Amino acid sequence: MRHAITLVIAITSGLASASPVHDRVLTVPTAELPAAGDVIASGALDRHGGLDLEAGIGLGGLGEVELAIADGAARDGNGLPVERETAAFRMGAPEDAWFVGQPAIVLGVRATIGTDRATSTYVVASRRIAFVSLHLGGSLEAVVDKRPIVVRPLAGFELRPPAIPKTTLLADLSWQPVFAARPTEQLAFSWGVRYQALRWATIELAVRHDESSFGDPDVFVRVTGMWATSPH
């Protein structure tokens, strides 16, 4: 908690605010990238007291590097959260960069730092159509050694009703690692609401159903802020 406060103070002091770019729906990554030098930080708290902290910085509008401390997504064999530190790198092209109608495309890799090794390599495409955003992709999931790499689909959906433009309805389907005796992944379905509380900050309230405990969903709140730091 002390680190979280330090992080928030360090990032917010003296930095200009920027409109948030959401690099994920709820658990599924999107193809949106922050602008050059923009810093994104988020904190999430679930009903078990699990805390997720993430911070990323945009690299020239072409990429993003992110560090995260999370114990909400990965589970152990008993279904309990696994604390793990991860780093992610994403690079891609925004919508219409190559041709009109082209969706935003991102190639990303997320890898654990230290033990409980898991790496997810994904490609995701995002396209906004009127007040709807669609995110589709696939990922190569590798969980610990001596286990074949598996291919998993990713899907996300955002709906921003014109009558309430600060509110976005969210839903996604993802695969989350399970560090059991026989490591695997499980399907997770998440849905929730994002509210644009400030020009540079949003708050989300969401529910996540894991495959192994579909009837006992997890509930979490996430706050995301974004600050522009680019000298350009």
Added chain:
Amino acid sequence: MKKTFLVTTIIGAAALAHGQPADPYKDPAATPTPPPPPPAEVDNETIVGEPVPNPTPIEKAPAPPAPPASKPGPPDPKVAMPQVWSTPTGWLLPAAVLYSRTGVDTGGGVSSDNRVGLGDVAEFGISSTDQVRAHVLATDAPKAIQPYITATFRMGVAEDRLFDNQPGIVLGFRKSFERNVDEHSTRLAELTLVASKHLGSHAAIHVGGAFWDASLTGSGTNAAFHDHGVYAVGDQIRAFGGLQVQPIAHAEILVDLGWAPEFCYGCTGKDQIQLRPELAWGVRYQVADWMALESGVRVPDIASANLLDAQIFGQITFTTWALRHLVDDLK
């Protein structure tokens, strides 16, 4: 401990990206300067008191000559980086330009690379790499030997120096200090020849070849690449290359394929020392003329397609012309 490390890294990166002083090498022409105040108009009719014997404007005593203002020189040209990710480029640092790159990765590796340009035709550097790996048995996951200190000397000619469209060509030699770990001693040396060519103003390609040597001794093991009873000359030769594209200002996408030695203490024959292909891709964000933030993904043994080995890395690179200007001032 890990949390503290992560938080410290995040704060450090954010602070570095933001809290820097003004760019001393920024183009002065691009810096708006307040216009000089207009000359004061002297209206004789407004002067009261003594009658004016001469209707001509009052001549003020000439001001003492001001000391000559030091003219700002032209902005320093952009430094072409001597490395893609793990492979060298055919570009050399300009004379007396200093270069420093420090990086961390999710594999726990820490690397550092520090160089200085020598007379526009050579450069010298000392680096610590985390790319050299070792394992006891062939079935074990290899781990990085670090720090692994190497010294580098490179010399060559810049692009278009000899004739139009001539690529930059650099002959480089890198040699490690002897490294003792796990009761084994290892060394490596690498001779490279690389050519780099800009393709227009937003892309460049790098192609080269390397001649490797390495040795492993200790606990009954005595292997060396140059032992041609075991290894063929072809085992020492590898091609490498890279590509960089700048689709938008201040940001580049870089991809390269290089090689790194891997030692196996408990293996026999050719398995004792092997060269592993290493693929890396990422983005270089030029925060200022003198600083770049770099991040990407490195797969240490792309041939094994082991995604678990993939490492996310982050680097910060500084270049400075300060020594060059100091040298120029002394001339």
